Amino acid sequence: MSSTVPPPSGVMPVYRARVAAGAITSDPAQARAAERLQDLWTKLRGYDPHPEKPANGWLGKLLHRKQVDEMQDHSNGLYLVGEVGRGKSMLMDMFFEAADVPRKKRIHFHQFMQDAHRRFQAIKRENPDIDDPIPALADLIAGEAALLCFDEFQVHDIVDAMILGRLFEALFARLVVVVATSNTLPGDLYRGKPGRDAFLPFIDLLKQNLDVLVLDAARDYRRERLHGLTSWYAPADAEADHAMDHVFSELAAGGAPRAETLSISGRSLRVPLSVNGAARFSFQALCGTPLGPGDYLALATHYQTVLIDGIPRLSPDNFDAARRFVTLIDALYEHRVKLYASAAAAPDDLYRAGEGARMFERTASRLEEMQSADYVRLPHLT
Numbered sequence: 107m108s109s110t111v112p113p114p115s116g117v118m119p120v121y122r123a124r125v126a127a128g129a130i131t132s133d134p135a136q137a138r139a140a141e142r143l144q145d146l147w148t149k150l151r152g153y154d155p156h157p158e159k160p161a162n163g164w165l166g167k168l169l170h171r172k173q174v175d176e177m178q179d180h181s182n183g184l185y186l187v188g189e190v191g192r193g194k195s196m197l198m199d200m201f202f203e204a205a206d207v208p209r210k211k212r213i214h215f216h217q218f219m220q221d222a223h224r225r226f227q228a229i230k231r232e233n234p235d236i237d238d239p240i241p242a243l244a245d246l247i248a249g250e251a252a253l254l255c256f257d258e259f260q261v262h263d264i265v266d267a268m269i270l271g272r273l274f275e276a277l278f279a280r281l282v283v284v285v286a287t288s289n290t291l292p293g294d295l296y297r298g299k300p301g302r303d304a305f306l307p308f309i310d311l312l313k314q315n316l317d318v319l320v321l322d323a324a325r326d327y328r329r330e331r332l333h334g335l336t337s338w339y340a341p342a343d344a345e346a347d348h349a350m351d352h353v354f355s356e357l358a359a360g361g362a363p364r365a366e367t368l369s370i371s372g373r374s375l376r377v378p379l380s381v382n383g384a385a386r387f388s389f390q391a392l393c394g395t396p397l398g399p400g401d402y403l404a405l406a407t408h409y410q411t412v413l414i415d416g417i418p419r420l421s422p423d424n425f426d427a428a429r430r431f432v433t434l435i436d437a438l439y440e441h442r443v444k445l446y447a448s449a450a451a452a453p454d455d456l457y458r459a460g461e462g463a464r465m466f467e468r469t470a471s472r473l474e475e476m477q478s479a480d481y482v483r484l485p486h487l488t
Contacts, residue, residue: 117143120200129360135322136193139186142319143201146184146285151206154252155281183284185259185312187291188321190410190485194287195257195383196359197321201285202255203362211251214368214408215259215286216488219266221369222247222273240269244276252282257383258408259288260488261296261305268301271308278315289485292318337477339448342416346448350386353446354413357384370404377405384411389418393430402434406441410486417449420457420466428462432469439472442484 121140125132186194202212213221225246229239236242247254254277261267277284288295292312296305312318335353339346354363363381367374375397379386385405392414405412420428438445449456453473457466475481 115206116147116204117197117200120204121197124360127360130193130196133193135188136197139193139197139319139321140200142184142317143197143285146283147201147204147206150253150283153206153283154208182278182282182315183317184286185292185316185318186285186287186321187289187318190289192321193359194321196361198255198257198285198287199361199382202253205253207253207283209251210253210255212255212257215256216407217368217404218254218256219263220371222269223265224369224372226269240272240276244273244280248277248280248282254282254284256284256286258488259286259295260290262299262488264299264301267296267299267305267308271305271311274308274311274315278311284316286316291320292316335446337444337446337482338452338473339446340451342418342448342450347415350413350415350446350448354379354381354384354386357411358382368404368408370400375401375404380409383409384413385409386413386415389414389416389427389431392434393427397430397434399433399437402437403441405434406437406443407488409443411444411446412438414445414447417447417456419450419455420462422460422462425462428457428466432465435469435472439476441487442481443486444482445473445476 117140121130121137124130130136186198188194199212202210222243226239226243229242230236233239233242261270274284292309295309295312296302299305335356336349339349358381361381363379363386366377366380366385368377369375377385377387378391385408417431418424420431435445437443453470456470457463
């Protein structure tokens with residue numbers, strides 16, 4: 107009786123399969139990062155520590171956790187750093203999808219901090235006598251996820267900086283494993299900002315608990331994949347739909363698109379399709395519903411690329427949608443988000459006459475600029 111050998115699992119098999127399929131180009135730096143993530147994947151198989159209590163001392167760790175990455179005497183995960191477009195998010199997504207960890211969560215770091223502040227305040231309101239909400243907050247987070255994967259790890263806010271050290275110390279004590287991508291080395295986080303001296307212990311904590319791996323790929327693969335692709339398709343017909351599908355497929359680089367939900371000031375914003383730092387919406391979903399500046403700011407900081415299907419002609423008859431579209435484009439432009447769209451007409455012809463037409467002139471100019479090679483070269487601003 108013949109036996110079948112199960113196919114290999116983890117990050118490296120997925121990476122090699124995408125290279126073989128031509129979805130991505132083989133790159134030595136990406137391959138090295140995939141090998142490190144494969145090693146972590148192996149050590150985390152079945153990982154599910156008890157989150158109820160911090161593990162104190164060697165006996166607690168022996169009883170409550172499975173040993174993880176020992177390569178540099180670090181035991182709580184990986185910090186993957188590199189320039190824009192080098193494949194960090196793609197590799198982390200491969201790792202997250204493959205990770206055999208019952209409780210895991212992938213989240214943009216900015217959203218994680220928004221959620222943390224909201225829960226921090228809720229704990230204080232519900233427990234007015236509590237001295238320090240951080241342990242209770244860490245209990246909540248560790249109860250939800252033994253593995254946290256953060257995309258775009260950055261620190262710009264003094265309020266974030268004030269709680270990060272104690273929060274992450276508590277999470278590491280609760281045996282949470284962290285994998286993060288960033289454009290910034292740990293030692294450069296929050297550099298030049300007020301109060302950085304008080305932030306330095308957090309940087310030390312990251313270095314002590316996470317392996318830092320520099321993804322030094324020489325090429326910006328995101329830009330290369332999109333080189334030569336039109337970014338504005340008019341009219342918004344079947345041919346434009348096909349072209350937009352092709353753009354999204356190139357951005358996905360073989361990854362599987364999924365729905366995401368962003369938390370914004372206690373509200374939820376559904377992202378119908380997202381993959382590898384790109385999000386895709388219909389015009390109706392973005393501008394035909396009562397979204398506001400905060401929603402568009404969240405999109406602009408979370409995603410490097412946004413695709414919008416079916417932008418109609420604009421006029422006083424759909425003025426509310428047009429006004430939201432203006433606000434959306436302002437947010438995307440100011441954060442240097444790359445835009446791909448199908449529309450009823452070229453930007454200058456979208457809003458021809460009537461109340462609001464003059465307002466739209468600046469937006470049309472920005473839409474034209476966003477199609478330029480100079481704009482596409484600009485780095486995304488979180």
